[in-house]
């Protein structure tokens with residue numbers, strides 16, 4: 001085996017050792033892997049591959065026909081749980097999950113193969129516009145295999161790390177996953193983390209190599225990476241082009257054979273896990289559920305084991321791919337449920353909660369819940385026009401209803417008025433939220449610079465986590481002088497071709513990163529692990545990484561807890577008054593650069609006044625940078641002749657119109673657009 005191969009195996013073993021803390025049963029897992037053909041020799045790899053991959057039919061694969069609703073219901077009722085398969089598609093960003101989902105839906109006759117059906121599971125405008133999946137979407141399919149119907153439940157998951165919680169939740173409803181890898185890009189950072197997550201959940205994996213139609217596809221290289229990094233058997237890989245349909249015909253037989261059926265008993269009391277939820281104006285909160293035992297139908301009385309609240313079922317159904325009502329959902333199935341009267345508050349739908357039939361509360365063991373996603377990035381948001389506050393509040397609340405990872409609190413800024421402090425899982429999550437707000441509600445907002453929280457441990461050992469930098473105590477506060485400060489760190493996993501390794505290391509070290517490991521997982525590919533401050537990540541580390549590696553490096557991260565750090569509060573003052581919207585708690589080494597940048601940029605956006613305006617960046621009493629805006633030399637109105645009434649009136653009206661957008665910082669009047677331009681990078 002190559003050196004790279006050995007290093008890769010060593011790295012996987014290292015990960016496995018570490019994962020024991022996650023409660024992984026290695027022996028059980030090992031036997032599972034060997035039952036999937038792991039560690040098998042490479043002999044006849046190619047001849048076997050030829051056998052596993054169906055002949056290329058280029059989209060002409062015989063797609064099955066869509067049944068009528070009555071036929072659908074009758075066919076589902078006749079399928080035993082042994083012929084259910086619940087699986088998701090996981091991959092690095094853009095490796096083709098949504099495109100492949102389309103092909104599978106076509107193949108099973110769930111949608112027609114017309115061109116209008118592109119990225120059918122990317123339902124949000126923002127997903128279609130950006131070409132990324134933000135929300136995991138599910139679809140049930142019926143697939144005829146060897147003359148028998150199989151009930152397949154597919155979840156298309158997001159690739160970006162910010163939406164990892166969606167992937168983790170999806171795993172709870174699945175028995176296996178298609179691990180999709182782009183044939184030209186090979187294994188990337190999110191492939192690695194998705195593999196680890198799936199492995200830790202004991203999911204069966206079907207490796208799929210996609211985009212084999214591309215001229216740059218290098219299938220042998222990817223097979224080798226898969227084997228050395230994940231010990232996945234190359235013979236099990238299915239080679240496909242989701243775009244042309246080539247090889248896709250072999251995929252569903254691989255799902256049927258490689259992914260175990262769910263286990264459950266329809267005759268036992270209902271045990272139903274709440275996997276996801278969304279708000280519908282007419283139905284109230286709609287729940288996406290996975291049934292472990294029992295069955296559920298309209299009119300049933302159910303109770304939440306988490307909240308104790310009782311409900312009557314209004315409707316049950318499946319996503320096919322749109323909501324399709326059914327008479328009953330059975331053990332092993334994934335479908336939707338809503339209540340009558342509808343559940344009003346999304347907070348009552350606690351993801352990870354278990355529901356059962358009223359009366360069975362004491363005999364049903366609740367499912368282990370989900371870990372709450374922890375917001376990493378905080379911003380404050382304000383309406384551009386305060387008279388829009390109420391409408392914008394409605395819009396924000398509506399969006400938060402359907403994105404359970406966003407945290408929301410009211411906020412107020414002297415400079416920007418009333419607004420909200422929002423917590424997100426990452427920078428992309430934050431910018432997608434802004435896009436959704438604009439697209440779905442047509443509103444515009446001012447967003448402050450993203451920040452990460454700070455933990456303060458005072459001398460008396462009491463702790464405080466500060467999310468809003470404006471509320472971080474000033475250095476004049478004697479308690480803060482004796483306190484210990486901590487900032488959040490992430491464990492970053494970076495994959496990069498060897499030729500860019502030097503520049504990537506330089507970038508990570510320049511961003512206060514601490515190298516944890518460096519392994520070759522293929523002759524020319526390196527996987528690096530760094531502990532890095534989350535604030536550096538928020539400060540566009542990903543963009544910089546792409547820059548130094550010509551776009552080839554990929555990044556994934558996970559929370560690595562708090563670390564003691566030398567942090568200070570940098571503030572912007574205008575004529576000695578703090579501008580509360582422009583304030584950050586940062587590492588002491590960044591103070592000079594950011595302070596200078598702030599004052600120079602802010603000066604560009606502030607109009608001259610009748611007096612001198614001094615802009616300063618300060619840490620406590622220490623001035624880091626300063627700019628001065630000279631006053632007007634003359635009174636502009638003085639030029640007007642007393643009889644020039646029309647001109648005067650126009651000036652006064654203009655002033656009146658502008659007044660509502662003006663904000664005073666001390667005696668300095670600043671147009672709201674100045675903050676907007678300053679804060680938009």
Ligand SMILES: Nc1nc2c(ncn2[C@@H]2O[C@H](COP(=O)(O)OP(=O)(O)OP(=O)(O)O)[C@@H](O)[C@H]2O)c(=O)[nH]1
Pocket residue numbers: 091092093094095096097098099100131132133134157158159160210211212213214240241242243244
């Ligand atoms: N040539 C080629 N392009 C493909 C293939 N599959 C997907 N693509 C293209 O790759 C891009 C990304 O595809 P998506 O299906 O959106 O990828 P994804 O993994 O769902 O993306 P995220 O959800 O954002 O992670 C699109 O431009 C697709 O047209 C393929 O088999 N061959």
